Amino acid sequence: MSSEQVTGTRPPRVPLYNDPRVRSVIYQLALAAIIAFLVYSATNNAIEHLRRANIASGFGFWNQTAGFDISQSLIPYSSTLSTYGTAFWVGLLNTLLVAVLGIVLATILGFVVGISRLSKNWLVARVAGGYVETIRNIPLLLQLLFWYNGVLKALPDLRDSYVVAGGIYINNRGFYVPEPVARPGFGWVELAFVVGIVAAIAYSVWARRRQMRTGQQAPVLWVSLALVIVLPVAVLVLAGMPIHFESPQAGRFNISGGLEVVPEFAALLFGLTIYTAAFIAEVVRAGILAVSHGQVEAAYSLGVKPGPTLRLIVVPQAMRVIIPPLTSQYLNLIKNSSLAVAIGYPDLVQIFTGTVLNQTGQAMEVVAITMAVYLTISLVTSGLMNIYNRRMALVER
Amino acid sequence: MTMAEGDLAVTKLHFVRDLHLPPKPAPQRLTGPIGWVRANLLSTPTNMVLTVIVALLLFWVVRGLLDFLILDAVWTGTDREACLMSTQHREIGACWPFVWERLPYFTYGSYPIPERWRVDAFFVLLAIGVAWLLWLKAPRRDLGAFYFFVVLPIVSYILLHGFEAIGLPVVDTVLWGGVLVTIVVATVGIVVSLPIGILLALGRRSRMPTVRFFSTLFIEFVRGVPLITVLFMASVMLPLFVPRQFEPDKLLRALIGIALFASAYMAEVVRAGLQAIPKGQYEGAMAVGLSYSPMMRLIVLPQALRITIPNIVNTYIGLFKDTTLVTIIGIFDLLHTVEVARIDPKWATPVTSTTGYAVAAMFYLVFCYGMSRYARATEARLRKGDKR
Numbered sequence: 048m049s050s051e052q053v054t055g056t057r058p059p060r061v062p063l064y065n066d067p068r069v070r071s072v073i074y075q076l077a078l079a080a081i082i083a084f085l086v087y088s089a090t091n092n093a094i095e096h097l098r099r100a101n102i103a104s105g106f107g108f109w110n111q112t113a114g115f116d117i118s119q120s121l122i123p124y125s126s127t128l129s130t131y132g133t134a135f136w137v138g139l140l141n142t143l144l145v146a147v148l149g150i151v152l153a154t155i156l157g158f159v160v161g162i163s164r165l166s167k168n169w170l171v172a173r174v175a176g177g178y179v180e181t182i183r184n185i186p187l188l189l190q191l192l193f194w195y196n197g198v199l200k201a202l203p204d205l206r207d208s209y210v211v212a213g214g215i216y217i218n219n220r221g222f223y224v225p226e227p228v229a230r231p232g233f234g235w236v237e238l239a240f241v242v243g244i245v246a247a248i249a250y251s252v253w254a255r256r257r258q259m260r261t262g263q264q265a266p267v268l269w270v271s272l273a274l275v276i277v278l279p280v281a282v283l284v285l286a287g288m289p290i291h292f293e294s295p296q297a298g299r300f301n302i303s304g305g306l307e308v309v310p311e312f313a314a315l316l317f318g319l320t321i322y323t324a325a326f327i328a329e330v331v332r333a334g335i336l337a338v339s340h341g342q343v344e345a346a347y348s349l350g351v352k353p354g355p356t357l358r359l360i361v362v363p364q365a366m367r368v369i370i371p372p373l374t375s376q377y378l379n380l381i382k383n384s385s386l387a388v389a390i391g392y393p394d395l396v397q398i399f400t401g402t403v404l405n406q407t408g409q410a411m412e413v414v415a416i417t418m419a420v421y422l423t424i425s426l427v428t429s430g431l432m433n434i435y436n437r438r439m440a441l442v443e444r
Numbered sequence: 445m446t447m448a449e450g451d452l453a454v455t456k457l458h459f460v461r462d463l464h465l466p467p468k469p470a471p472q473r474l475t476g477p478i479g480w481v482r483a484n485l486l487s488t489p490t491n492m493v494l495t496v497i498v499a500l501l502l503f504w505v506v507r508g509l510l511d512f513l514i515l516d517a518v519w520t521g522t523d524r525e526a527c528l529m530s531t532q533h534r535e536i537g538a539c540w541p542f543v544w545e546r547l548p549y550f551t552y553g554s555y556p557i558p559e560r561w562r563v564d565a566f567f568v569l570l571a572i573g574v575a576w577l578l579w580l581k582a583p584r585r586d587l588g589a590f591y592f593f594v595v596l597p598i599v600s601y602i603l604l605h606g607f608e609a610i611g612l613p614v615v616d617t618v619l620w621g622g623v624l625v626t627i628v629v630a631t632v633g634i635v636v637s638l639p640i641g642i643l644l645a646l647g648r649r650s651r652m653p654t655v656r657f658f659s660t661l662f663i664e665f666v667r668g669v670p671l672i673t674v675l676f677m678a679s680v681m682l683p684l685f686v687p688r689q690f691e692p693d694k695l696l697r698a699l700i701g702i703a704l705f706a707s708a709y710m711a712e713v714v715r716a717g718l719q720a721i722p723k724g725q726y727e728g729a730m731a732v733g734l735s736y737s738p739m740m741r742l743i744v745l746p747q748a749l750r751i752t753i754p755n756i757v758n759t760y761i762g763l764f765k766d767t768t769l770v771t772i773i774g775i776f777d778l779l780h781t782v783e784v785a786r787i788d789p790k791w792a793t794p795v796t797s798t799t800g801y802a803v804a805a806m807f808y809l810v811f812c813y814g815m816s817r818y819a820r821a822t823e824a825r826l827r828k829g830d831k832r
Contacts, residue, residue, distance in 0.1 A: 075652050075655060089685035089686075092687055093685055096688070097684070168487075168494055184761070185812075188779065189768060189779055192779070193797075196786075197801055200797075201798070382669070386672065386772075396672060400672075410680040411681055414673060414676055421668060426668065
């Protein structure tokens with residue numbers, strides 16, 4: 048083949064339908080058309096259905112009176128005066144309450160179990176392993192029903208309540224614990240608490256700077272604990288105990304006074320914590336195993352004790368591996384809290400897709416609002432964890 | 445040894461032992477059971493305390509379980525009287541006669557009794573399919589895959605739902621229940637989620653922006669909301685979206701919800717596998733002139749799926765546990781039948797609920813644990829293949 052021929056040749060003519068760019072445009076147009084058609088016909092059908100069933104649409108129900116009771120509410124709520132909008136906020140707050148408490152408790156339990164699984168103590172490691180394998184392989188819903196119906200509802204009824212020292216009543220209607228009630232002068236204690244926290248932060252900043260400068264360590268943990276706990280307690284005593292505990296009083300048919308923890312909440316919190324902790328334990332174990340063994344050996348050869356080795360060498364490095372899967376476990380816990388609907392804890396799903404949906408019949412709006420809330424929570428949580436992750440990530444050159 | 449003359453006296457003094465002594469065994473307290481206990485249970489004071497606490501805890505749990513499930517359990521009886529503390533005058537554990545009597549209900553739900561052989565046949569056909577696919581040395585595994593993914597769904601549908609033309613009366617899905625529904629929901633989720641998940645994963649990694657946008661939107665949306673809201677959407681919103689004459693029945697709605705949910709999670713698992721395939725594989729495939737579909741089918745996906753098998757199985761375990769959520773939208777799966785049976789006045793005792801839950805827990809535990817062992821074995825096998 049001579050060179051003139053090569054330079055003279057144009058690119059071979061490809062039929063239009065074989066041109067990758069044209070094909071890609073056609074495919075995309077087809078996909079967009081199909082989806083547009085599906086959305087269009089679904090909307091049409093929905094409008095038709097709603098018109099025939101005579102169901103209102105739009106978000107007008109938000110300001111109507113709800114007219115149903117909610118067993119646990121963090122904000123003032125009454126069945127006769129409050130609107131569906133208020134019911135929404137009650138449900139959302141209840142969801143957030145159980146999710147936040149669950150995340151904190153599950154993290155603590157999960158780290159303990161995960162580290163125990165790697166313990167040199169054979170028994171401890173085995174028991175932790177058995178816990179993880181059992182709990183992970185039983186559906187959460189089954190566990191929740193067990194805690195609720197099998198344990199908490201099987202407690203004795205009101206008249207035979209267990210009474211724990213200090214005025215705690217336990218029966219099948221819930222836990223009743225003494226409620227602390229502030230008396231005038233309690234403000235000083237609150238002030239001392241805030242001062243303690245500020246002082247503790249200041250102290251730890253100072254200690255860190257000093258350690259950077261001179262290498263001397265300071266007992267930050269103990270000093271902080273003293274500032275945050277001992278200081279307010281001291282003020283409390285000095286101010287003449289401006290607090291009293293309102294004990295629950297057992298009546299004939301109910302218990303009055305005190306702080307009531309409904310069994311639905313206790314079962315949900317218990318179930319979520321135990322279930323998620325098993326998954327977090329696996330995440331933690333994988334993270335610790337991912338830290339090369341040389342790191343531990345190097346620490347030991349420098350004379351660092353096992354405790355500080357774990358705290359200062361292993362965990363900070365393991366955190367980099369742990370955080371991404373830990374985030375998805377937190378998200379799972381938040382989403383799993385929606386199983387509250389099965390045991391009747393008034394969370395967002397139970398109130399909204401349960402009662403409100405039944406009363407208004409406006410399935411689309413109600414399900415859309417609920418989904419939007421969970422999507423927002425998911426996005427915000429993963430956003431926060433991403434920021435933390437970026438701070439912890441290895442700074443590479 | 446060389447020595448100078450006249451050094452004899454010194455030589456005599458030398459003593460070199462030329463006999464090898466056998467090594468002494470290590471001291472008793474470092475080896476054997478005692479040594480093991482000392483090293484593994486009692487190495488430090490903290491460990492001693494921990495061992496004691498955990499041993500007590502373990503004893504308490506095992507003792508409680510043994511008492512409940514076996515020692516205090518009631519084994520025979522005809523109704524609640526047998527399992528009541530007030531009539532039996534003793535500590536009562538699990539109420540097994542309740543389970544014996546309700547076992548058919550837990551297995552078939554309200555499926556008509558003369559037709560229950562069809563459910564048994566379905567279980568057998570399914571077991572054959574599963575064994576064919578999981579047993580690595582089985583003959584013609586390609587045929588097995590065809591059987592599992594094409595033949596089995598059609599045959600099962602005809603068998604379970606019925607087909608008047610060949611003399612199988614139609615059994616409405618509202619009568620299905622128990623283990624049957626749990627297995628059907630799980631199997632449909634497993635069979636459907638893998639292909640859709642692969643398509644979504646490919647879509648999310650596609651170079652076409654529209655395809656990528658819609659795939660990502662679907663995956664992120666479904667993964668961001670709880671399964672229960674997806675199920676609510678499927679059960680209350682889906683009927684609004686389709687013309688009245690095509691309104692799907694209740695079980696089908698739940699199946700659609702579960703399948704969509706599982707697909708989104710599967711897509712992310714497959715995507716991770718696709719990302720793990722080195723670029724050279726794609727480039728090699730393109731260099732030999734393969735276009736997109738053969739490249740994916742012959743080069744990329746076989747490798748990507750192979751390394752994701754453990755994760756796929758883990759997703760299946762999650763899916764299997766998640767099937768319990770259909771209880772909430774009123775489908776009679778195993779958990780729902782337990783929930784119904786436990787409040788039946790004939791058997792209502794303080795221990796009935798826990799007995800029912802224990803049976804369900806054992807069922808899920810056996811299946812999920814089996815799957816996770818399989819995933820772990822596969823992982824070990826893959827690792828062995830990579831070792832040099």
